[in-house]
Structure formats: structure tokens, C-alpha cells
Amino acid sequence: MSEAAFQVPVGPQHPALKEAPENFTFTIDGETVFDVKARIGYNHRGIEKAAESRSYIQNLYLVERICGICSAAHITTYAQAVEEALKLEIPPRAKYIRTIIYELNRIASHYLWLGLAGHEIGFDTLFMYLWRDREIALNLLEQITGNRVTYAMPAIGGVRRDISPQMVENAKSGLSVLEERMKYYKKLCLNEPTVLKRAVGVGVLKPQDAIALCAVGPTLRASGIKSDVRADDPYLVYDEVPFNVVTYDGCDVASRVLVRCDETLVSIGIIKHALDHLPDGPIRVKAPRIVPPAEVVSRTEAPRGELIHYLRSNGTDKPERLKIRSPTLGNIPSICKSLIGGFVADIPIALASADPCFTCTDRMAFVNVSNGKRWVWTKEQLRRYSLKWYQQN
Amino acid sequence: MANTAQKPTEETVEIEENLKEKLGSKILELKVPRNRRIFVSVEKTAFREAVEYLTKNLEFKHISTITGRDAGEQTEVIYHLNRGGVELSLKVQVPSEEATLPTITDLIPGAVLYEQEVHDLLGVKFEGHPDLSPLILPDEWPAGVYPLKKEWTVEKIREKIASSEKR
Numbered sequence: 292m293s294e295a296a297f298q299v300p301v302g303p304q305h306p307a308l309k310e311a312p313e314n315f316t317f318t319i320d321g322e323t324v325f326d327v328k329a330r331i332g333y334n335h336r337g338i339e340k341a342a343e344s345r346s347y348i349q350n351l352y353l354v355e356r357i358c359g360i361c362s363a364a365h366i367t368t369y370a371q372a373v374e375e376a377l378k379l380e381i382p383p384r385a386k387y388i389r390t391i392i393y394e395l396n397r398i399a400s401h402y403l404w405l406g407l408a409g410h411e412i413g414f415d416t417l418f419m420y421l422w423r424d425r426e427i428a429l430n431l432l433e434q435i436t437g438n439r440v441t442y443a444m445p446a447i448g449g450v451r452r453d454i455s456p457q458m459v460e461n462a463k464s465g466l467s468v469l470e471e472r473m474k475y476y477k478k479l480c481l482n483e484p485t486v487l488k489r490a491v492g493v494g495v496l497k498p499q500d501a502i503a504l505c506a507v508g509p510t511l512r513a514s515g516i517k518s519d520v521r522a523d524d525p526y527l528v529y530d531e532v533p534f535n536v537v538t539y540d541g542c543d544v545a546s547r548v549l550v551r552c553d554e555t556l557v558s559i560g561i562i563k564h565a566l567d568h569l570p571d572g573p574i575r576v577k578a579p580r581i582v583p584p585a586e587v588v589s590r591t592e593a594p595r596g597e598l599i600h601y602l603r604s605n606g607t608d609k610p611e612r613l614k615i616r617s618p619t620l621g622n623i624p625s626i627c628k629s630l631i632g633g634f635v636a637d638i639p640i641a642l643a644s645a646d647p648c649f650t651c652t653d654r655m656a657f658v659n660v661s662n663g664k665r666w667v668w669t670k671e672q673l674r675r676y677s678l679k680w681y682q683q684n
Numbered sequence: 685m686a687n688t689a690q691k692p693t694e695e696t697v698e699i700e701e702n703l704k705e706k707l708g709s710k711i712l713e714l715k716v717p718r719n720r721r722i723f724v725s726v727e728k729t730a731f732r733e734a735v736e737y738l739t740k741n742l743e744f745k746h747i748s749t750i751t752g753r754d755a756g757e758q759t760e761v762i763y764h765l766n767r768g769g770v771e772l773s774l775k776v777q778v779p780s781e782e783a784t785l786p787t788i789t790d791l792i793p794g795a796v797l798y799e800q801e802v803h804d805l806l807g808v809k810f811e812g813h814p815d816l817s818p819l820i821l822p823d824e825w826p827a828g829v830y831p832l833k834k835e836w837t838v839e840k841i842r843e844k845i846a847s848s849e850k851r
Binding site: 329330331332335337339340343344375502503504505506520523524525585586587588590597599601603611612614616620621623624 | 715717718720721723745746747748749751752753762764768769770771773792793794795796797798801804818819820821822831832834838
């Protein structure tokens, strides 16, 4: 193990959870974290480079595979960029359908994260329940798109499939269950001693640090900053749908849990509104394969925060440059900051609280300041240590 | 996109005018393709002044990312700065042979990893950056191979890695 140690596979190529190696080196003094250094790239797949040698249509499916959990986010952002470069207006119905898929994806993602947070703090019952209920969202997605994970809904110029009246009905009843369950989980998180003990006052990220370190998404909003691309820089139909930007000012893991609980409820509201106001008409327009020279910045609010794609076209059927910055990379400096001064036993949940696409498989190296001792733990060993430490203290 | 066709609102126009007034002839190109999107190119010599003005006076505190692009003899570095919903892309070109730029991490600490990434993939040196050690590339990556440069095709990179492993 080299001196620098924790590995984070983010950048544009962040894969989700278990398959993601990254390395952090923690400098600790006794039980307290002194310093953190992140090292990523262990799973860098060179997607930006690959995009330059593929056509715009092939790239739709390439970018969708950047992340399995928020696949709708990447493909939507990319399709939007290409359409803007083409100066192509997509039909209103397509915009509504894209919004519905995007928000269903957010629900599935937040349910997944809350379950994992439960797992990290040793509350596996919560994990089981949340992942059971997440199936409702995945079933709805499967019904509409034909897929549970990579939905492949946006095409350049619209969407690939329509939503039938029967699907609208099914979605509404499914959403009611998800809403009721999420309200229950929120109540539970506010009252359950295990959650409170492990989340309140843990992994503190002060608002001024969150701004300076350019945090994004729920991590930023849990530090009391009202910032959401959907509201600030509306895309799709977010300027037509009423919704709130959720913020909490606890600046800790508990706030990040609550932000995601409330955001799930907001997403349910958005989808219900969109289903009720679904306009009639075509779902797709024909798009040319050649994109004239242009420069576009496309931004959306992915489940983990601001997602940005920069596209430069050169008049061929392949991009000159496609730059992607996924939200996790934007949050790494803030995650590191929030760990400093905390307990070693709080590392798993504090790390997980930014919902990074990386908290699972890897090793952590520890350096003890007082005796210069160095050792390496896997994430699982650290999780066990953390649970044991909390049983004893 | 309905939003694409939107005319620039007052906020966007105001930023545009402030920039013109402050930087004047140092601006090489200024484009406002739609509401909340500004692209501005400056000379390398005026770059630091432009960033300082944007962050300190115009309140662009957030950086979304930094894009590096191989433009042949020049390497283009694009800073995607953000204020509320307005995304301003500040572009600057440096000669690829000697690609250096002053760091902006003193003004925006959140830019640390983005500068490191551009350094890894395109070899741009950011003077004053706290740590330009590899972030994305492996520690044993052959020196001088910058994967995002157009000359480095996937096949060429594979060959290079294979030959350096043999040694």
C-alpha cells in the first residue's frame, strides 16, 4: 500500500457502489480523524475519450452506462446537450415523459441510499424494508421503459416509448404506496434512537465550507443552502411544475437523511402533476445525424446533485469533445472536510451520507499520528469496527 | 428544449455588460447562446484578472467543473463557473508545448480536483496548486502520455503501456 491510500472511482466514470474501488488515506489520532486524502480513478473507463470515436446515437447508450443508479440523469443531460447543439425542439409530451422517468429514477436512487445508510449504521431491518419498497419504483420503470436499470428512454429528438393510460393509472397507485411508506420512514428516522445516535451531529459540513468546496445536491442542501438546478436553471418541464427545494440546516448526516426523505416526497408530487398534465401529441421528432459546430453546456439535477455535460461538436456525426462531471466528484472535497475531526467509527456513515458512488468495496489506510503505525482495512472491516465501537460506547 | 429558445433575461445581460466594461479589449470572444449561458474567451495574460473579477465582484463562487480540450497546437481550458442558474464558461488557450496556468484554488478551493484532473489527462500545469499528484491515472502510468490528447489513440496508449511493462 502506498502512502496515499483511499480510492474513489468518480469523474465521469463513477460506477455504482459495490463495483467501485477508491482509496482514502486517513491520518488519525486515537479515535479522531486528523486528515483525509482522496485518490480516485481505479475504475476510470475513459468514457470521455471513447465518446469522441462514437456517433451521437451510440453515445446515448455509452453515457447511460456511466452509472447504473442514476442512468436516467446522464442520458437525459446528454440528449439535451445534443438537441441544443442541433437547435432542435422536442415535443412537449416527450419532455413530460423524460421528467417522469427522471423523477422515478430519483425515487429509486433515494430509496436505495436510505437503505444503504441503514446498513452502514447496523440497522439492517431498515435496509430490507426500503429495498423491498424500492421495487415498486423499479417495477413502474420497467413497465414504462422495459428496463429496471438502464431505461434508454431519451432518444435524440424525444423519447423512445409512450406512456399508456393504463401505465398512468398504475403509476399513480404505485406512487401512493411509495408516498405513504416514505412518510413512515421519515417519522422513523426522526424518532428511532439507533438512527439519531448515529446521525445527529455526525459528519458536520458547515455552510461556508460547503460553498467554498463547491458541494452539490443533497449534501449542499443539508447544509442549509438552497440550490437546485431544477429550480435555478430549469430544464425539461421544471418551470411548469410546482415544487419545493428542500433544505435542512443541521449540516450533519441526519439532515442529509431528511433532505432525501423530503425530496422523495417532492419527486412523487412532481410525477403526479406531470401525469395529470401529460399533453397529447407526438413523442419524437426526426433528428439529423450530423451536428453543426456548436458549444453547449447542459446541466441537470441528478439524484446526487448538479450534473454537467459540456459538448463541443465539429460538424461530423461524432463529438469533438464531451466532458462529463458527475456529482460525486464535486462532493469529494466536502466529504473529506466533513470527516476531519470526527470519529473513525463514523467514517462509513459520514462517507455514505454524500451518497457517493463509491462507499463499498475498498481499502482504507490508517496512519496513527502518536506512534506512526500504519495499517490497511477493507470497508467491511471498518463497518464491523464501527458497529462494535458503538456497542461498547 | 423550450428553455433553449429563451431570450437572455436581465441578469444574464447585466453580467455580459459588466464583463465588457471591466475586461474590454482583453475579451477575445463573448457569446450568449441562450438565457443563463455565457461563453467568454480571454488571453492567457488576462486570465487571472478575469477569474478574480468574476469570483470577487460578480459572485461566481461555484465551479461546476474544468474542461480541458486538445485544440492542436493550443490546449483549451474552460472554467465552468456558476452563480445561481447562470453558467459562465471562461475559456483560455495555452500552447500545448508549454501548458501552464495559474491555479484558481486560492479563489475557489473546490477547484482542486478539477485542476488535478486536467493536469492528469492533458498535462496542463497549474502553478500554485497544492498537489498535482495523479488523481485518475495509475501511479505507474508512462510519463508524457496524456490520454485526452487527440494524438493518443487507444491503440497507441495500449502499445505504450505494453512496452513500458516489458521493461
